[in-house]
Amino acid sequence: MQLQCPMPKFDFDLITMGHGSGGLLTHKLLQSGVFEIFNNDLLNQQHDGASFELPGKLAFSTDSYVISPIFFPGGNIGELAINGTVNDLAMCGAQAKHMSLALIIEEGLPMADFWKILQSIKAAADSAKVKIVTGDTKVVEKGKGDQIFINTSGIGIIHPKANIHHNNIKTGDLIVISGKIATHGIAIMSVRKGLEFETTIESDTINLNHTVATLIHKFEDGIRFLRDPTRGGVASVLNEVTEMTRLGAYLNQSSLPIDEQVEGACEMLGLDPLYVANEGIFIAIVDPAIATDFLQVLQTDQNGKYAAIIGEITNEYAGKVVLKTRIGSKHIVHYLTGEQLPRIC
Amino acid sequence: MKYLTEYRNPELVQELAREIRRITTKPWTLMEICGGQTHSLVKNGLLDILPGNISMVHGPGCPVCVTSVSIIDEAVFLAGLPGVILCSYGDMLRVPGSSKSLLDAKSTGADVRILYSPLEAVQLAKENPGKQVVFFAVGFETTAPANALSVVQADQLQLDNYSILSSHVLVPPAMEAILSDENNTIDAFLAAGHVCTIMGIEEYYPIAEKYKCPVVITGFEPVDLLQGILMAVTQLENGQYRVDNQYARSVQPEGNIRAQHTIKTVFDKSDRIWRGIGNIPQSGYEVKDRFKKFNARQKFTINIPVAQENAACISGDIMKGLKKPKQCPNFGTLCKPEHPLGAPMVSSEGACAAYYHYQNADNSLA
Numbered sequence A: 001m002q003l004q005c006p007m008p009k010f011d012f013d014l015i016t017m018g019h020g021s022g023g024l025l026t027h028k029l030l031q032s033g034v035f036e037i038f039n040n041d042l043l044n045q046q047h048d049g050a051s052f053e054l055p056g057k058l059a060f061s062t063d064s065y066v067i068s069p070i071f072f073p074g075g076n077i078g079e080l081a082i083n084g085t086v087n088d089l090a091m092c093g094a095q096a097k098h099m100s101l102a103l104i105i106e107e108g109l110p111m112a113d114f115w116k117i118l119q120s121i122k123a124a125a126d127s128a129k130v131k132i133v134t135g136d137t138k139v140v141e142k143g144k145g146d147q148i149f150i151n152t153s154g155i156g157i158i159h160p161k162a163n164i165h166h167n168n169i170k171t172g173d174l175i176v177i178s179g180k181i182a183t184h185g186i187a188i189m190s191v192r193k194g195l196e197f198e199t200t201i202e203s204d205t206i207n208l209n210h211t212v213a214t215l216i217h218k219f220e221d222g223i224r225f226l227r228d229p230t231r232g233g234v235a236s237v238l239n240e241v242t243e244m245t246r247l248g249a250y251l252n253q254s255s256l257p258i259d260e261q262v263e264g265a266c267e268m269l270g271l272d273p274l275y276v277a278n279e280g281i282f283i284a285i286v287d288p289a290i291a292t293d294f295l296q297v298l299q300t301d302q303n304g305k306y307a308a309i310i311g312e313i314t315n316e317y318a319g320k321v322v323l324k325t326r327i328g329s330k331h332i333v334h335y336l337t338g339e340q341l342p343r344i345c
Numbered sequence B: 001m002k003y004l005t006e007y008r009n010p011e012l013v014q015e016l017a018r019e020i021r022r023i024t025t026k027p028w029t030l031m032e033i034c035g036g037q038t039h040s041l042v043k044n045g046l047l048d049i050l051p052g053n054i055s056m057v058h059g060p061g062c063p064v065c066v067t068s069v070s071i072i073d074e075a076v077f078l079a080g081l082p083g084v085i086l087c088s089y090g091d092m093l094r095v096p097g098s099s100k101s102l103l104d105a106k107s108t109g110a111d112v113r114i115l116y117s118p119l120e121a122v123q124l125a126k127e128n129p130g131k132q133v134v135f136f137a138v139g140f141e142t143t144a145p146a147n148a149l150s151v152v153q154a155d156q157l158q159l160d161n162y163s164i165l166s167s168h169v170l171v172p173p174a175m176e177a178i179l180s181d182e183n184n185t186i187d188a189f190l191a192a193g194h195v196c197t198i199m200g201i202e203e204y205y206p207i208a209e210k211y212k213c214p215v216v217i218t219g220f221e222p223v224d225l226l227q228g229i230l231m232a233v234t235q236l237e238n239g240q241y242r243v244d245n246q247y248a249r250s251v252q253p254e255g256n257i258r259a260q261h262t263i264k265t266v267f268d269k270s271d272r273i274w275r276g277i278g279n280i281p282q283s284g285y286e287v288k289d290r291f292k293k294f295n296a297r298q299k300f301t302i303n304i305p306v307a308q309e310n311a312a313c314i315s316g317d318i319m320k321g322l323k324k325p326k327q328c329p330n331f332g333t334l335c336k337p338e339h340p341l342g343a344p345m346v347s348s349e350g351a352c353a354a355y356y357h358y359q360n361a362d363n364s365l366a
Helices: A024-038 A077-091 A111-128 A183-189 A209-222 A233-245 A260-269 A291-300 B010-023 B035-043 B069-080 B090-094 B102-107 B118-127 B144-156 B171-179 B193-199 B204-211 B222-237 B257-266 B289-294 B315-319 B351-357 B361-365
Strands: A058-065 A094-106 A131-140 A148-158 A174-177 A223-227 A248-252 A283-286 A308-314 A321-324 A330-332 B028-034 B054-061 B084-088 B111-114 B132-139 B162-169 B188-192 B215-218 B243-245 B267-274 B278-287
Touching: A024 A111, A024 A131, A058 A077, A077 A094, A077 A111, A077 A148, A077 A209, A077 A223, A094 A111, A094 A209, A111 A131, A111 A148, A174 A291, A183 A260, A209 A223, A209 A283, A209 A291, A223 A233, A233 A248, A233 A283, A233 A321, A283 A291, A291 A308, B010 B222, B028 B035, B028 B171, B028 B193, B028 B222, B035 B054, B035 B188, B035 B222, B035 B351, B054 B171, B054 B222, B054 B315, B069 B084, B069 B102, B069 B132, B069 B162, B084 B090, B084 B102, B084 B118, B090 B102, B090 B111, B090 B132, B102 B111, B118 B132, B118 B144, B118 B162, B132 B144, B144 B162, B144 B257, B144 B289, B162 B267, B162 B289, B171 B188, B171 B204, B171 B278, B188 B193, B188 B222, B193 B215, B193 B257, B204 B215, B204 B243, B215 B222, B222 B243, B257 B267, B278 B289, B315 B351
Parallel strands: A094 A131, A248 A321, B028 B054, B028 B188, B084 B111, B084 B132, B132 B162, B188 B215, B215 B243
Antiparallel strands: A058 A148, A094 A148, A174 A283, A174 A308, A223 A283, A248 A308, A321 A330, B162 B278, B267 B278
């Protein structure tokens, strides 16, 4: 994301405890920073909360962002905090409309970094066509946080034709992935202290709401289920699906789209890409009757160029996710246990 | 990926499997040394395409698995000392000690960091002169050169705040310990290709000769493993026992001389207790006296009670090839990756973890 406007003159180079005191420093930070950037009618009421009306059936979602490092190849914690919640709503079949933004800042965060993050939040919110309508800023002592934590909550309007629920999933449905897997997780790992390795891999964090809206508009309830495979990766989402539906998921390893560099990094670190976190992609489980058209439409979208059908729902392996390897053998794909840790040799 | 897809070629895999089936006339038991090989065999379903009279048993070549409980306890103790930053390869963090793992120690406030290279730990020591940085130097001959190099570097930088907790183990003494066990059933070994890339192949000649046991130095991809098995079975069927090199694209007979030199500069061979197996003479590396200021065991007073291994874990029998993971009464029930009884269930190269994570879809549902 590009910086869109220069940082205003603040009295301090770093965020201090005073900026969270609720006093003059907080006021100045909000007036010349937050309100200035996110400027919109609801926020400008400067009330304790935002009052508004929305039509139709609504979806409501919240997520907290504690990523380290806060700046990473392809993005930063700010845009991630917007895209993440926008995408969670999109997976419910909803277009995000209004969001809250809560910042927990560790004292000592450079004001310039704070400004960059706010700019990214603004750019991501504009791109998703969502308004930040209420928020909160707290500052915690050095050592009590990790530079900045962000929570966003969002309200969105569910598309009237959407009917997305795991109860709709049936045997024979096809599993579609909208893009290359494991990109975000490996981009983050490549810059994490102690694990740095040289690569041009960038996070694919992006809002998916417009893409999903186009698909729902066209395919309506042919789309049975949507989920973004963030933490825990593709494996975890599909395990949740099979657990909830008591059906099986049969995946084809050779159909899984993955960037060559990402695959190489996974090999090197000893990580299974099925468990690596994703950002800018989603899994769709769709009626086989629409699958080919669905894939075609998705592939013409900027966010779906590498979309692929990666497997199907079966009644053969009830409650299990099974991977057919490139060699032709089959094995069960379990839930991730704890954190994926790089291997020794 | 170049140099990987070729070795995962499904047609070649099937062709090698056919050839193994064609030449095998008797039952043979082969042990692959390395946990990476075990995982590749299980994950790729290769065990299912081998003829029924070939039994693969899984060796002790998982550094995480063989690290004794007492060494984990030492690491946990050091991590708990004020001002200590304990650095480790990621794999070691979940392994249970007597009372807790390094991950448990981290969650209760210890400064435990995951690094990919010990040289990062040296850098960390340089950047934090007020802290003591200890690197948990685990591994076989593969990680020994880099771990040794970290000591050489720390010495050159005259750092007073860097040390390593050596838990190094060596492959050839473990092979001898297995072959000389009275219950041994191993007919041939697949030796670990990456270990031989460092150490060369000479150490294996006397073992093949003394125990009349074929040794095939083997890689890690499906084609490598099946070719290694084919080479071993060919020897067995012909009554031969020599050292063959399947992994010639990486392994030179003399190994990596510079890496060996670095190891010899910093380490002496020492006795080592292996988890589940016990003491194997001259099967480990300890920091030479010349570098004792970089030896965490000499630098800190480590005061811990004698560790007890969990009696419910049969990891020793598994790593000696006497039992398979599914023969353990606690496999998948009391012992799971989220609450392991022993290291082979948590390590990314552990045999139990391989069986748990990659169990054959059809068999497990039968």
